[in-house]
Amino acid sequence: MTSSSESHARIQELESIELQDGLYDEQYLRLMALYLIENQLCDARMLWLRAPDEVKVAEGFFQKQFNVCQAIMARNYPEAYASIAGVNWPSEIALDMQAVSCEYGETMIVEFVKVNLKKRRLALIAKAYASIAISDMSISLGLSPESVREVCSNLKWTTGPGDLVYPKKIKEPPCAAIRGNTLVDHLSSVIQFLE
Amino acid sequence: MISGNLKQLTEYLGKSADLLSKHQLQLDSVLQTLDLQQHSLGILAILLVKFNSVAVTSDAFEPLFVQFHEFILGCNGEQIRFAADSFAELCHLCTEALTERRKPAMGIPAMKEALIKLQSKESQLTSIHSDLLRLCLLARNSTAPLHLLEIDIDDINRENGQMDPKYVLLYYYYGGMIYATRKNWENALFMLSMCITTPAMAVSHIMLEAYKKHMLISLIHMKKIVPLPKYTSGVVNRFFKHLALPYHDLATAFSHNDSIEFEQVMARHSDAFVRDQNMGLVKQCLSSLHRKNIQRLTMTFMTLSLEDMANRVKLSGPQEAERYVLEMIEDGDIYATIHPDDGMVEFQTNPENYESMSVLEQLKAAMEASMHLENKVQKMSDELSVNPDVKCDMADSELKRALTSFDDDFGNHRETSKNRVSTSSAGKGTVRVPRQAQRKAICSLVEDLRKSREKEEKKKKLAHKRLKALDRGIRVLKPDFVAKVISTEPPTKQPSIKPKERGTSTFTDEDFEKFEEEYFVPGKF
Known part of the structure; x- marks a missing residue:
């Protein structure tokens, strides 16, 4: 659970x-x-x-x-x-x-x-951000700059000059794929309904 | 004479209220002798008298409420449905008392149980629904009635003809308020529009208050005034504009996209908004106006500096503009990327390609909801077509007009309908039925009624023709043939010869034509 x-x-x-x-x-x-x-x-x-x-x-x-x-x-x-x-x-x-x-x-x-x-x-x-300063990110996340750097390296976000971080889009976990049989079953019930 | 006949007992008890109130001191001892399941009607009559006589503020109220709660939990639903009006009145009295004593939370479980006892099915609206919602609102508990509000109402309990339309209006008004407290704007708009569009001949204060809230919530959620459907009662369009003038001024200022003008109107009519307890919603409209103005910029610019955005939207500075942009990105209102190094915002288009599994899931859920609704409407149509109390007197032209009206109306609401599929505020993935499906279902219902009416008329004509033929030819026919012919006749028009087997006629139209040719050729007799 x-x-x-x-x-x-x-x-x-x-x-x-x-x-x-x-x-x-x-x-x-x-x-x-x-x-x-x-x-x-x-x-x-x-x-x-x-x-x-x-x-x-x-x-x-x-x-x-x-x-x-x-x-x-x-x-x-x-x-x-x-x-x-x-x-x-x-x-x-x-x-x-x-x-x-x-x-x-x-x-x-x-x-x-x-x-x-x-x-x-x-x-x-x-x-939302193409780049963000570590200090701003630290305020936003309520973490120390060192912890922010650690989080960024874990996420494989690149850092640039002037303490800038370049975030990458976090991919949302995909929904569980619908089983083929379930899908066919559903489609047949829809077609049956439309007919 | 009375034993066993609950209807007569209900009538008798209704007439005995004075007698009971004269013997108040003995009522408690009488209550002890009665059984909750067997004598529900008797206990109901006694409790009603007690609630009418006990002062709400007195100490005697607490034990009375305990008796009420015990009665609600243990009474026989079948019996109390015979005295639905008295039962509902008892609940109204209890709600009033709890409101006055400022203990609304106490009554919520009892009212929940009471309305289940009174309902003949889950989707039936009773006047107790409004009592429950009122208590929940007063107790600041918006989660308790949620499951109830999710049920689509398709029937109203008449409560022995005593159901006051006020309670229907209140149910939708309070429902709208509860959804508004949860910021579930879409459902709030739906509930309030149900309240406003209830057929009416006179101005109702409940409808007027719902109208005001509907205006504000449509500004917050849709960022414009959602036009009311064409079937809205004439009184709403005729009088409400004048009665809700401050709100119309606000909507006009909103439509000009000028936040300064909007703030001026807010200040000018602040007394009215405070008096109506709508100031919180009005303030949210201002925030919605800023968001609308930022959204409008995305249609003109590919990139824009935060400072420029703050000037155009009339915000205090780039920080506030950044805050708004972040909020809007988080809520999915705009798609943009902020470049803090040069203070620019880059606007983008919706990245959704509608090919993910979640879209498929949404589509599946929406289709299932539409199918469920269609089946429900079909079932209602079938029930109506066999109901002898329903007369389909509508002329063809009226039907056409009704259908055209639905077409026009839903055409006007196309923009609203686009957003009907959404998740509930609790994020549990509840899918609302699209308006398109509702329209289709309603049109199919009207079409079914028209067809059944045509069929009925055709049948009547045929029966009439047969009857006339029988009048003329009965002398020369064999008795069994007569029985075969008249067996399709309605009972009131039957001639003196009775059919042997009613309703099992095998006499077809072709038979009848043959019969006509054989016997009713001019000059044959």
Whole structure:
């Protein structure tokens, strides 16, 4: 099972618990973290709006989570990274989230949010820029210049004069090919319908 | 007399409301003696009286709500459908009470269960739908009603003739609002347009509010005002323009592609927008205008500097322009490459060659959705053609006009229809049915009705001819032959001789012609 489908299952589970019996404070934090991991920002915002005031303690953990959400919504990525770094995730939630397997091998919940965000930003840089300065990329990815260089070399992106990087388009993984039999079956049902 | 006849029991209970309210103190002890499954109608009547009498703000409401929830979970659906109007009224009262007590989330599971109990099928709309959506909106929970909104409605529960059209309008209005909160603009537009195009003879406030939101969302999503279909009621076109003047001013400013003019109109009518609670949408329209202006530049320029772009679109500077371009690339609105070394943007065409597996998957899903819809419409058409309550009185000219109207209307919406196949906001790959398929399905339904009407008329004429022939020739015919002939006649027109086997006639048209030639040649009798 992929991490995404596990997260979705957990989201659904928590949403149904919320409808039936309501959530504990800790469950609100978990649900918000899952929304952030899955980039369901509208849902995260609605959760913030409907959460009881006791959970929304000023300078509390839930508030910090929502700051991350707001920064990502406003596409203010430096702010988003700063907010993520400022969140000290309670150990019980971090431990709980360890159950969600992570393809990057990291276990802390903060890394889930960061990794997913970085992945999206990296895809956008590859798509939108012909060249980009390492310093700009460092701000955009929330990484140190050394880490950015490492990421670039892993992706086989070439570097040029003045600390410039020349991104290459990241090929999207192809969809699983439809089996010939399935395709013929579908086409025959369409033709049968048209006749 | 009453036992076993649920209809009579419903009528009796309806008349007993005063009697029950006079004995309020005993109602709780009566409730204890009744069984949820066996005496659902009785419990419903008692709860209705209690809800009408208990003050919403009092402490007595909480136990009453528990009783209500237990009743909804355990009641007999078959019984409560006899008192659908009372059941719906109970749900409306509970929704009102929960709204007043500011505890809307409490009622969501109960309302979900209640509407399932009342429905005779999943795609049937009840007045409880609007209650559920209202509670979800107030509770800021937009995920709970999503599965409900995805179901295409093809029937309305009449609730013993008490269904108020207000609830149909509210369902689509609230549905549009829920989709708007999730930024699922396409579905929001669809729901709001369903609300606006509901046939109406008078101005409805719900429709007016839906009209305002529809205008703003079409500016955000389509970057222009989507014209309403031709079947929209006359009152909408006649009155709504004057009643929503600030919104029309805004749309005019938007069409001029001038963000400064747009901001001026925004400031001038800000009171109206704030009063209507539409200011958030209006602000998003401004962002949409900037995006539209950048999109327009891609049609003129191959490359453009970020500074020049910022000047032309009236943005604060190259940084803001870069931010907009990045957002638009991310959302797939434009295809471009930024060259930060010289501050230029190079615009490109869509790189999609439509030969990938994902396109095939999309196409497959869209075709399946169209086929499903066609089958559904065909089934509805079949049901209508055998329904004795449906009379097809439409003249041929009216049918033609209706068909032409559909043609014109869908022609006008061709641009909208291009974008109908898309994924839902949750990204789960839900495919909306293309409008072209809807049009085809509706046309086929009208065509089917016309054909069935023609067939019916032909049959009537033939039957009439046969009847006349029988009147004239009955004296000389053998009784079994008469029985064979009249067996196709409608029961009201049957002569005194009854057929032996109704509906199993083997008397064909050729037989009849032979029979006519043989017996009704002029001067034969």
